[in-house]
Amino acid sequence: MASETERVVKLLQKTAYMTPGERETHLTNFLYFPPGTSKEVVIKSYTEWAPTYVETAGGYTGYLLGADEVTSRVPEDQRHSLRVLDVAAGAGSVGLELSSRGFKLIDALEPNEEMMKHLETTGVYTKKYLEFLGDGAKSVPSDAYDVLICAGGMLEGHIPAKGIEDMIRVTKPGGLIIIVMNKKHLHKVEDYKGLENYMESLQEKGYWKKVEVKTVPNYFTGSDGIIFTYRVL
Template structure:
């Protein structure tokens, strides 16, 4: 498939998931319905998020510590972030993913120890708190996805001294009503109140097709 055509197909498919007023249940079913297509089109040519996240996490965790670092991959999808981390020596990986179809593909990667079939940020979580050295969320922010309060949940799941990594499309900070004037405001408030401190914030060129991304990394206090 020609690169331009592949990008167009990936962008068109992705837009199905990220639409205003989609309920969590609808989003979950759509991901199951399109899981095979997602796995094919969200590859290293169209989607830089998993690689970028894994590279930044690897910079923070020394090689000799990676096998003992416990990592939670939030909105894990088909396991692309986990595979990138596994390549870099992280072997203690758990996943959070509500979609049955996505989980079926994720399990086949054989890099995750366990998976929690749930949405983050919607209450009633079964995930143990203060458990993880790294909590990473790549691509889980958008219309009908993780709400602003999901950031608090990520902090609660992280051990003191651990890091939270959020990677998302840059434009979502402005065009998604849930996040506009709210997501970064919440992040800053959590820093001012002593819950975490910023390690890194930078834009990612061509994060998804031709769209810029942004990565936030915070250390939990």
Template sequence: MRNFMILTDECPSLLSVPLPHTIHMKSWQGSGNSWTMYIHYHLHGIGELQDFGRVASALNWHLTTNKDLRPGRYNGPRIAADAVARYYPRDRYQKKVIDIAAGTGFVAENLKARGFQHIDALEPSASMIAMAKKKGLYETYYENMLNDDPLNIETDTYDCAVSCGGFGEGHIPCAGIKELIRITKPGGIVCIVMRQCYLIDVEEYKDRLVPFMISLENTGMWTRVSRHVVQDYFIDLPGVVFLYTVQ
């Protein structure tokens, strides 16, 4: 067994998962130049990839066949939904939620199972959105990346902005959090679930993400409710859950 980086339903997150050599070779032969583009994406980040959608389409095979993403191995979506549900024990059907880096809808599936009905999706990949639409999980779809550019979403729209797997190498920058705060109502929550190791291993977040979160709290933009480590976020790797209320 060897480890290869593949695009997964954390979307657009990257997971290093063990793949049999035969699967790797089949994927390589089947994707041609798109695989080269995908490697470029991983090394240089989404911002330098001109056609993210073609790469996602070429790797959709992984999304439907990779058993490492099944519940019990990739537990991030359940962990995220549980965190949001704990904060909103009642009237969940009334809450308006946006799923950031929604992928094909793993988080939304878990939110729906807990009684949340009004969920929108923010996702940069058209092919991922197409897959999510087949499930009928979201009310509105925004084909956008989250960064420091303003989204085409009104201020104070959501009761909750949740991101599971959107914070990783080449993904959402620290500055994107300000947009999460802007589109969330005062008194609403921002929930970020990510691999714990990314706080150290990813240059964008190392010694930056947590201090940035603290600085936003110091300026009165949000207040921390909790930060806790969870086990088995992905297989045996721990995750961290940040929960903040917007001021």
């Protein structure tokens, strides 16, 4: 597994010096977390990636799609007063976007210390939870957020499907949960093959209600994304 981390890290370092076109080709071909990637490898990969994450994530638009979706769902006059939780916040790209669009109360959940250090330099987040989603996220209070946004956090070895339960717990009744992910992960990542049915089952149990599910183009180097928007009940 360590060699897998090294491979990803080397690739990422290399892409920092590439033209945008070259970088896109390389990321499409090589940057992926293979089936069975452990939490430890995910953490190690981001620890090494953190210093160059923003520059080398070219071809990834999930943070913009997520910020667009949140913005389209929240009227301008409410943005300053609603509490937003950015889950799998990484280096803070979603928060920076939301801040520039009038959101003032933005908190972050991110398990990787190095990514968190970069996130802190954005200056747009209030509370920061150094925490995984999927194990209960116990440091995050219940019913606390009006909007939960998760962009790019659903992929192999990252947030498990059962992490949705943590998302619902920390969101206020009436609040929105917006999940943006690469659509192909729904059939490539074992844990997500039943994700849509699982989401439906949570609706049948009365935890949340679907607002919209839509496919969007160009999530990552030409791959479609999917945006799930649910309202917590």
